[in-house]
Amino acid sequence: xxxxxxxxxxxxxSEFARGLAxxxxxxxxxxxxxxxxxxxxxxxxxxxxxxxSMSVFVFSGxxxxxxxxxxxxxxxxxxxxxATLILNLRHLLYAATLVDHVRHLSQTWxxxxxxxxxxxxxxxxxxxxxxxxxxxxxxxxxxxxCLGMYLNWQFWTYIGxxxxxxxxxxxxxxxxxxxxxxFTGIVVPALRSAPFWAAAVVAGVVATLGNFLPYKLGxxxxxxxxxLVGLGLQEWKRRKTGIAGETx
Amino acid sequence: MSATEITLMIxxxxxxNLAIRWPVYLFADHVRFPPLVERALAFVPVAVLTAIIVPxxxxxxxxxxxxxxxxxxxxxxxxxxxxxxxxxxxLMPTILIGxxxxxVTRWMVGV
Numbered sequence: 001x002x003x004x005x006x007x008x009x010x011x012x013x014s015e016f017a018r019g020l021a022x023x024x025x026x027x028x029x030x031x032x033x034x035x036x037x038x039x040x041x042x043x044x045x046x047x048x049x050x051x052x053s054m055s056v057f058v059f060s061g062x063x064x065x066x067x068x069x070x071x072x073x074x075x076x077x078x079x080x081x082x083a084t085l086i087l088n089l090r091h092l093l094y095a096a097t098l099v100d101h102v103r104h105l106s107q108t109w110x111x112x113x114x115x116x117x118x119x120x121x122x123x124x125x126x127x128x129x130x131x132x133x134x135x136x137x138x139x140x141x142x143x144x145x146c147l148g149m150y151l152n153w154q155f156w157t158y159i160g161x162x163x164x165x166x167x168x169x170x171x172x173x174x175x176x177x178x179x180x181x182x183f184t185g186i187v188v189p190a191l192r193s194a195p196f197w198a199a200a201v202v203a204g205v206v207a208t209l210g211n212f213l214p215y216k217l218g219x220x221x222x223x224x225x226x227x228l229v230g231l232g233l234q235e236w237k238r239r240k241t242g243i244a245g246e247t248x
Numbered sequence: 249m250s251a252t253e254i255t256l257m258i259x260x261x262x263x264x265n266l267a268i269r270w271p272v273y274l275f276a277d278h279v280r281f282p283p284l285v286e287r288a289l290a291f292v293p294v295a296v297l298t299a300i301i302v303p304x305x306x307x308x309x310x311x312x313x314x315x316x317x318x319x320x321x322x323x324x325x326x327x328x329x330x331x332x333x334x335x336x337x338x339l340m341p342t343i344l345i346g347x348x349x350x351x352v353t354r355w356m357v358g359v
Contacts, residue, residue, distance in 0.1 A: 025339040050254050057262040084261045088268050090296045095272035097289040103276040110273040117269050181329045181346035183297040188333035190294050203295040204302035211303040219299045226295030231288045
């Protein structure tokens with residue numbers, strides 16, 4: 001019975017459906033983000049084609065927002081590229097975290113799953129692999145999450161372009177709060193032991209103290225400090241219990 | 249910026265993103281992380297996402313200082329969302345209740 005329930009959800013169709021279902025709340029919360037991006041970018045003077053191209057080819061909400069912000073301040077191309085690089089370096093860590101589960105796939109699959117890797121899909125997949133492990137068709141779960149986020153982002157960018165032309169004040173509605181509340185809903189359940197609490201507290205404090213730094217460097221410093229402190233505490237606990245186990 | 253520069257900006261951003269996201273998967277057959285690094289990677293989601301949300305909550309306006317106050321709708325909404333998430337561990341109620349509290353607080357504060 002338990003074997004059956006373990007094996008039954010591994011068909012391509014059910015993996016795809018479950019990946020989409022797990023990603024659905026994140027797609028909903030990305031709606032205001034996409035709309036605001038479309039609105040802001042349009043009001044910053046970009047053509048609808050340029051705004052759409054950004055969502056289609058860059059597909060990174062945070063980098064797209066920073067680019068619009070920097071465009072507004074008359075920044076040079078190099079500055080915008082540097083900001084994109086620093087801001088999205090976290091995706092390298094995401095890929096490193098998930099790579100064990102995509103190693104067996106073809107290069108075509110790996111390319112697609114890498115190109116569409118976002119904060120949201122990473123959160124969905126990290127949880128799935130942690131709770132259920134892999135499975136012969138787990139990559140369909142991953143693909144569903146990617147495609148859901150991707151198509152959702154394109155659609156709501158487009159709506160934002162339309163709205164931005166009609167109602168430029170949409171950008172003052174505070175809809176970007178959706179991102180904060182979504183990430184809160186991902187982080188809190190992940191605080192499963194003292195080292196994770198330590199990582200969160202340190203990351204939050206350091207990022208806040210570093211908020212004045214350019215190009216969101218505070219974010220990178222905060223994340224690094226959080227990872228190091230969390231890991232340090234965990235290793236210290238392991239060593240302590242390890243020694244206790246030897247003497248017992 | 250000219251249309252050419254905008255095109256360059258977008259192409260450059262797209263390439264940079266790909267250069268960050270793709271190599272680890274591309275060279276997956278040759279990439280093996282030591283166990284210590286793998287244990288460190290488990291802290292990535294918590295550390296990165298917290299580093300994004302805490303400053304965004306405490307500094308909702310780029311041109312203002314820290315807003316550690318119940319008059320800050322971002323802070324009130326985020327704290328309530330954290331409590332809801334802790335209690336029920338469900339994403340959708342966390343998002344909906346958090347957004348609702350945010351908008352009500354914003355309306356009451358009158359920003």
